Amino acid sequence: MVTDRPVGRRPGDPETTRQAILAAARTQFGERGFDRATIRAIAADADVDPALVIYHFRTKRELFVAAHELPVDPGAILAAIAAMPPATYGEQITSMYLGRFAAPGSPTFSLLRAAATNEDAAAMVRGFIHTTLLEHGTPLITGPDPQLRLELVASHLIGIVVAREILGLPELRERPLQDIVAVVAPVIQRYLQGD
Amino acid sequence: MVTDRPVGRRPGDPETTRQAILAAARTQFGERGFDRATIRAIAADADVDPALVIYHFRTKRELFVAAHELPVDPGAILAAIAAMPPATYGEQITSMYLGRFAAPGSPTFSLLRAAATNEDAAAMVRGFIHTTLLEHGTPLITGPDPQLRLELVASHLIGIVVAREILGLPELRERPLQDIVAVVAPVIQRYLQGD
DNA sequence: GTCTATACCGAGATAGAC
DNA sequence: GTCTATCTCGGTATAGAC
Numbered sequence: 001m002v003t004d005r006p007v008g009r010r011p012g013d014p015e016t017t018r019q020a021i022l023a024a025a026r027t028q029f030g031e032r033g034f035d036r037a038t039i040r041a042i043a044a045d046a047d048v049d050p051a052l053v054i055y056h057f058r059t060k061r062e063l064f065v066a067a068h069e070l071p072v073d074p075g076a077i078l079a080a081i082a083a084m085p086p087a088t089y090g091e092q093i094t095s096m097y098l099g100r101f102a103a104p105g106s107p108t109f110s111l112l113r114a115a116a117t118n119e120d121a122a123a124m125v126r127g128f129i130h131t132t133l134l135e136h137g138t139p140l141i142t143g144p145d146p147q148l149r150l151e152l153v154a155s156h157l158i159g160i161v162v163a164r165e166i167l168g169l170p171e172l173r174e175r176p177l178q179d180i181v182a183v184v185a186p187v188i189q190r191y192l193q194g195d
Numbered sequence: 196m197v198t199d200r201p202v203g204r205r206p207g208d209p210e211t212t213r214q215a216i217l218a219a220a221r222t223q224f225g226e227r228g229f230d231r232a233t234i235r236a237i238a239a240d241a242d243v244d245p246a247l248v249i250y251h252f253r254t255k256r257e258l259f260v261a262a263h264e265l266p267v268d269p270g271a272i273l274a275a276i277a278a279m280p281p282a283t284y285g286e287q288i289t290s291m292y293l294g295r296f297a298a299p300g301s302p303t304f305s306l307l308r309a310a311a312t313n314e315d316a317a318a319m320v321r322g323f324i325h326t327t328l329l330e331h332g333t334p335l336i337t338g339p340d341p342q343l344r345l346e347l348v349a350s351h352l353i354g355i356v357v358a359r360e361i362l363g364l365p366e367l368r369e370r371p372l373q374d375i376v377a378v379v380a381p382v383i384q385r386y387l388q389g390d
Numbered sequence: 391g392t393c394t395a396t397a398c399c400g401a402g403a404t405a406g407a408c
Numbered sequence: 409g410t411c412t413a414t415c416t417c418g419g420t421a422t423a424g425a426c
Contacts, residue, residue, distance in 0.1 A: 014409065033312035035230040039402065049411055054403060056409095116311030116361060117228035126362050134364075148366040148378060151358060155367065159354020163346060166311060167321050169329075171343040172350065183343060186390070187382055195381070209391065233419065244393050249421060397422075404415075 018056055020046040025067040030110035034064060034118045061120065068107045068124060074131040082139055089140050090189025093133075093153065095181045101161045102177065112161065129154050143194015153191050160184065213251055215241040220262040225305035229259060229313045256315065263302045263319060269326040277334055284335050285384025288348065290376045292328075296356045297372065307356065324349050338389015348386050355379065 024045035028037040039060055043050040057063035081092045101108050108128065114121035137150045160180065164172040172180065219240035223232040234255055238245040252258035276287045296303050303323065309316035332345045355375065359367040367375065 017409085033230075035228075036312055038400085040400085050402090051404085051412085052410065058403095060402065113311050116308050117231055122362050126364065129362070129364065145366075145378065148370065148374075151364045151366045152355070152375075152378065152382075154364065155354040155358040156351045157354070158357055158362075159350040159352070160347070162353055162357060163350040167317050167324070167353075169321065169324065169346045169349065171340075171346045175343065179343075180347075183340065183347065187347075187385065190382065190385075212392090234421090235419075245420090246393065246395095246422085247391095250392075253421095255420070392426080394425075395423090397420105399419085399421100401417085401419085402415105403417100405413090406411105407413095408409105408411075 014056075017046075017048060017052060021048060021053055021056060021063070022067050025063055026107055026110060027105070029064060029067060029114060030105060030107075033116070034060075034114040034121060039063075064114070064120070065124075068111050068121075070107060070128060072128070072132065074136055077132060078136045078140070086140075087189070089192050090187075091181065091185035093140075093192075094157065094185045094188050095177070097133075097154075097157045098160060098177055098181060098184075101157065102165060104165055109161070109165065112158065113166065141192050141194070146194075149191045149194065153188055156184070156188065156191075209251075212241075212243060212247060216243060216248055216251060216258070217262050220258055221302055221305055222300065224259060224262060224309060225300060225302075228311070229255075229309040229316060234258075259309070259315070260319075263306050263316075265302060265323060269331055272327060273331045273335070281335075282384070284387050285382075286376065286380040288328075288335075288387075289352065289380045289383050290372070292349075292352045293355060293372055293376060293379075296352065297360060299360055304356070304360065307353065308361065336387050336389070341389075344386045344389065348383055351379070351383065351386075 021042065024042045025037070028042045028045060031037075039053050040050050042063075043053050046053075053063065057066055077096070081089060081096075084092060100106060101112060103109060108125075111121050111125050111128070115125045133154055134147065134150050138146055141150060143149070160172065163169045164180075216237065219237045220232070222240060223237045226232075234248050235245050237258075238248050241248075248258065252261055272291070276284060276291075279287060295301060296307060298304060303320075306316050306320050306323070310320045328349055329342065329345050333341055336345060338344070355367065358364045359375075
């Protein structure tokens with residue numbers, strides 16, 4: 001039987017507390033970026049005492065890192081893409097990365113926003129792009145300067161997310177993602193094929 | 196003759212002081228973004244008392260706006276581009292906007308970084324893109340969905356700046372801007388021509 | 391018009407009671 | 409494991425002397 005207890009208390013289950021804090025942290029960091037997200041607000045969101053946040057994660061920085069550890073298997077993603085016909089690489093990469101980065105609640109998007117003013121976050125995004133695209137992406141690409149063109153692929157997709165979710169350019173914001181993918185995919189495909 | 200005076204004093208010329216503060220503000224905002232740039236640091240950079248910064252600009256927010264007022268004649272820029280052969284639009288736009296946005300000391304770059312966590316700054320970038328590209332750019336573009344494709348042009352160029360200057364992707368960072376322009380310009384051209 | 395001194399607030403973090 | 413109380417720091421902004 002559940003004993004009644006004051007609102008805001010969550011005694012007994014550290015793992016539940018940890019998870020609640022992590023979820024709240026992702027929301028706050030995602031919406032406000034690293035600097036403007038406060039431990040106090042995260043704690044309030046998680047219905048937990050601010051001191052508990054520090055107790056579990058030691059510092060704001062470590063909380064940020066913990067909240068953004070990505071359960072991604074980079075090999076698996078690109079292996080799935082490589083299994084399809086090369087003519088579809090552009091469309092697959094476009095819809096996959098836009099879908100992942102452009103979801104405003106996702107850790108990846110949160111990281112991207114934070115990266116603007118936070119070298120830790122920038123390094124994490126760089127790592128993510130490196131392991132998921134640059135390192136294992138060469139099989140997808142033909143022609144000269146493959147690394148440069150892979151980075152341009154990443155650039156374009158990131159730019160679309162920034163323009164849509166952060167700058168709020170009107171057409172990009174209003175259109176469903178599929179419309180955008182339809183126009184962009186051939187361009188990405190072109191980068192992959194080396195002109 | 197110049198009388199000797201304590202370091203840090205700059206008596207007598209308010210306009211000099213204003214300009215020194217504005218220059219320092221651009222540097223600090225550009226390097227650290229809105230939140231991490233502090234009035235104390237800006238004042239120190241400008242060799243001026245922190246209170247003077249407030250005296251001249253009232254609030255940090257107003258200082259930010261003043262530091263980023265862009266002396267741009269949007270009509271003139273695009274008129275110059277439109278005067279050249281249409282086949283060169285892509286290259287001109289690419290080198291112009293990359294040059295402007297990618298210069299880490301420029302107000303435009305500073306705005307872009309700040310936009311990640313600051314709706315004021317985001318609105319200013321949106322306004323800049325709107326007046327310089329979306330509003331007057333239609334003569335440069337043919338084919339369906341011109342607005343969407345103009346926004347995609349902006350997206351790609353912004354993404355390159357983000358990837359190069361903020362995320363620090365290796366190839367983009369090391370290559371001179373001309374190399375990048377050479378690869379990107381045909382893609383931009385393609386957006387302008389509607390496939 | 392300029393600077394000194396300081397008020398005031400909210401942040402991250404700590405100590406120690408429970 | 410959790411909460412209360414508190415410390416310390418550095419931020420923006422103000423009052424008032426010069």
